[in-house]
Amino acid sequence: xxxxxxxxxxxxxxxxxxxxxxxxxxxxxxxxxxxxxxxxxxxxxxxxxxxxxxxxxxxxxxxxxxxxxxxxxxxxxxxxxxxxxxxxxxxxxxxxxxxxxxxxxxxxxxxxxxxxxxxxxxxxxxxxxxxxxxxxxxxxxxxxxxxxxxxxxxxxxxxxxxxxxxxxxxxxxxxxxxxxxxxxxxxxxxxxxxxxxxxxxxxxxxxxxxxxxxxxxxxxxxxxxxxxxxxxxxxxxxxxxxxxxxxxxxxxxxxxxxxxxxxxxxxxxxxxxxxxxxxxxxxxxxxxxxxxxxxxxxxxxxxxxxxxxxxxxxxxxxxxxxxxxxxxxxxxxxxxxxxxxxxxxxxxxxxxxxxxxxxxxxxxxxxxxxxxxxxxxxxxxxxxxxxxxxxxxxxxxxxxxx
Amino acid sequence: xxxxxxxxxxxxxxxxxxxxxxxxxxxxxxxxxxxxxxxxxxxxxxxxxxxxxxxxxxxxxxxxxxxxxxxxxxxxxxxxxxxxxxxxxxxxxxxxxxxxxxxxxxxxxxxxxxxxxxxxxxxxxxxxxxxxxxxxxxxxxxxxxxxxxxxxxxxxxxxxxxxxxxxxxxxxxxxxxxxxxxxxxxxxxxxxxxxxxxxxxxxxxxxxxxxxxxxxxxxxxxxxxxxxxxxxxxxxxxxxxxxxxxxxxxxxxxxxxxxxxxx
Numbered sequence: 001x002x003x004x005x006x007x008x009x010x011x012x013x014x015x016x017x018x019x020x021x022x023x024x025x026x027x028x029x030x031x032x033x034x035x036x037x038x039x040x041x042x043x044x045x046x047x048x049x050x051x052x053x054x055x056x057x058x059x060x061x062x063x064x065x066x067x068x069x070x071x072x073x074x075x076x077x078x079x080x081x082x083x084x085x086x087x088x089x090x091x092x093x094x095x096x097x098x099x100x101x102x103x104x105x106x107x108x109x110x111x112x113x114x115x116x117x118x119x120x121x122x123x124x125x126x127x128x129x130x131x132x133x134x135x136x137x138x139x140x141x142x143x144x145x146x147x148x149x150x151x152x153x154x155x156x157x158x159x160x161x162x163x164x165x166x167x168x169x170x171x172x173x174x175x176x177x178x179x180x181x182x183x184x185x186x187x188x189x190x191x192x193x194x195x196x197x198x199x200x201x202x203x204x205x206x207x208x209x210x211x212x213x214x215x216x217x218x219x220x221x222x223x224x225x226x227x228x229x230x231x232x233x234x235x236x237x238x239x240x241x242x243x244x245x246x247x248x249x250x251x252x253x254x255x256x257x258x259x260x261x262x263x264x265x266x267x268x269x270x271x272x273x274x275x276x277x278x279x280x281x282x283x284x285x286x287x288x289x290x291x292x293x294x295x296x297x298x299x300x301x302x303x304x305x306x307x308x309x310x311x312x313x314x315x316x317x318x319x320x321x322x323x324x325x326x327x328x329x330x331x332x333x334x335x336x337x338x339x340x341x342x343x344x345x346x347x348x349x350x351x352x353x354x355x356x357x358x359x360x361x362x363x364x365x366x367x368x369x370x371x372x373x374x375x376x377x378x379x380x381x382x383x384x385x386x387x388x389x390x391x392x393x394x395x396x397x398x399x400x401x402x
Numbered sequence: 403x404x405x406x407x408x409x410x411x412x413x414x415x416x417x418x419x420x421x422x423x424x425x426x427x428x429x430x431x432x433x434x435x436x437x438x439x440x441x442x443x444x445x446x447x448x449x450x451x452x453x454x455x456x457x458x459x460x461x462x463x464x465x466x467x468x469x470x471x472x473x474x475x476x477x478x479x480x481x482x483x484x485x486x487x488x489x490x491x492x493x494x495x496x497x498x499x500x501x502x503x504x505x506x507x508x509x510x511x512x513x514x515x516x517x518x519x520x521x522x523x524x525x526x527x528x529x530x531x532x533x534x535x536x537x538x539x540x541x542x543x544x545x546x547x548x549x550x551x552x553x554x555x556x557x558x559x560x561x562x563x564x565x566x567x568x569x570x571x572x573x574x575x576x577x578x579x580x581x582x583x584x585x586x587x588x589x590x591x592x593x594x595x596x597x598x599x600x601x602x603x604x605x606x607x608x609x610x611x612x613x614x615x616x617x618x619x620x621x622x623x624x625x626x627x628x629x630x631x632x633x634x635x636x637x638x639x640x641x642x643x644x645x646x647x648x649x650x651x652x653x654x655x656x657x658x659x660x661x662x663x664x665x
Contacts, residue, residue, distance in 0.1 A: 086593060088555065
């Protein structure tokens with residue numbers, strides 16, 4: 001095996017710890033904010049962001065809940081128990097798969113080993129034979145598919161892939177959120193669709209590299225969820241063409257993380273390892289400097305999916321960057337790079353002898369907003385940038401920044 | 403005088419029914435009393451046939467063997483525990499099952515076939531590695547313990563058929579199956595095509611005879627291909643592997659160096 005030569009810089013940054021595996025969840029987060037060099041480098045280097053956030057003094061308040069994880073695992077085990085009985089019954093009933101087809105391949109282990117690289121190789125061989133029509137499998141359980149993300153190969157693991165639906169490969173995602181009266185939580189479904197889109201892209205690229213038609217992978221995926229308040233699984237076919245387009249585009253835009261990392265000072269480090277006596281190998285200040293050298297692109301949405309978001313938010317607030325109040329505020333303040341500037345512009349009396357002519361319109365809007373705000377007779381708040389993550393619809397953007 | 407085996411079996415069946423009733427009525431004191439008596443009867447019955455090392459073996463071994471004999475094909479610990487609870491009144495403690503296969507392997511290495519049948523592994527058809535989480539019996543032929551691509555499905559159908567037939571026999575003898583067994587049958591009936599009499603939704607009380615026939619019908623569809631896989635793989639395994647590896651599976655593939663990147 002050889003490591004990617006350009007991974008060396010990232011490996012140096014990471015230090016002696018093993019890299020965190022790259023997941024589809026992480027990739028969707030990355031594509032949700034493609035401008036964030038910080039996340040790109042941290043993910044590519046495989047840094048444990050939760051630990052890093054804790055070392056920087058702002059631990060993530062939540063991860064994935066252990067209860068949710070346990071429930072997810074239990075439901076998946078239930079769907080796959082007894083020779084995939086429930087899953088096979090579902091694809092037979094809903095998708096008309098003939099009864100003759102029941103061959104499966106369990107790719108959780110290869111020859112008793114759970115090594116992801118071995119499993120990825122086995123998955124590649126099997127997909128090659130399936131695509132060529134040399135073999136038939138109704139289901140592949142936990143195949144491992146490689147995907148190049150920001151210059152690094154991530155090994156992704158869909159819950160299952162089925163081959164025998166309309167002659168195409170379909171990604172199967174097993175999720176434990178309930179479908180109640182035929183409706184599932186739209187946000188969770190959208191998240192699942194994004195993850196499935198990442199798998200579809202990875203499978204298509206893999207087939208292409210094996211010399212097969214990438215269109216053999218369907219643009220729909222099969223979502224398996226518990227029905228109502230029971231543990232009975234139901235299956236839905238969901239079209240992810242839009243997500244595939246969007247994520248494919250974002251993936252192509254992601255700058256190579258090692259290019260980004262090369263710009264770092266030579267002594268920068270993100271090494272979270274501990275010495276043998278349990279003390280950290282690097283001081284928190286060194287880590288903070290390393291993180292600080294990476295450009296972040298904070299938006300309030302980051303709080304929903306990034307462990308480091310509280311650190312980035314504090315940094316954005318400290319620098320009074322308008323984007324810490326959300327995309328709308330940033331878009332309402334073109335050319336103004338700080339909420340402090342915005343407040344000064346409101347409070348500057350007279351009609352702007354110091355004003356940049358390009359800002360005139362913005363200043364006019366800011367002042368109008370300030371008048372509206374004052375007319376609401378609220379006690380005027382302190383004119384400091386706050387950490388409020390959203391502008392309420394009735395508070396004009398300009399003043400709520402102050 | 404000592405009661406005949408038939409009398410003992412009848413007595414044990416009576417006690418099991420009483421135990422089920424006690425559990426249903428949530429009468430713990432009664433359940434504990436009945437369970438003690440049942441155990442005494444079973445031990446007495448077991449002494450005649452299996453005097454050799456009763457009491458020395460961990461009971462989990464016997465429980466697992468009993469459930470496997472009923473199921474007739476390799477099975478996962480969860481299913482073994484459920485089946486044991488449904489048909490033999492108490493679940494198997496999962497932690498006991500977890501260590502069982504390794505203990506059996508050690509015991510086989512030390513004493514050879516003296517304590518057969520052993521609880522052993524099911525094997526994958528390609529590399530003969532032990533199949534993740536499945537247990538089997540060492541007196542089953544290799545063909546029955548090797549799983550090809552169709553293996554998981556065919557084994558499930560075997561389980562369904564055997565459990566359905568057992569329930570049919572219980573009913574034929576004038577008894578009723580435990581609620582857990584009825585529940586298991588209901589769940590399994592949902593996964594086998596043709597196991598319901600009606601088209602308008604699942605049958606709340608599936609007919610065990612129909613279910614067994616439906617499972618057999620689907621198994622016949624897979625039989626030709628599946629048998630070929632099993633026979634070729636078994637022949638290869640016999641040629642390549644020593645006896646202990648045939649029972650407990652080939653050693654896992656080794657990763658020489660940890661791999662983080664494929665390129």
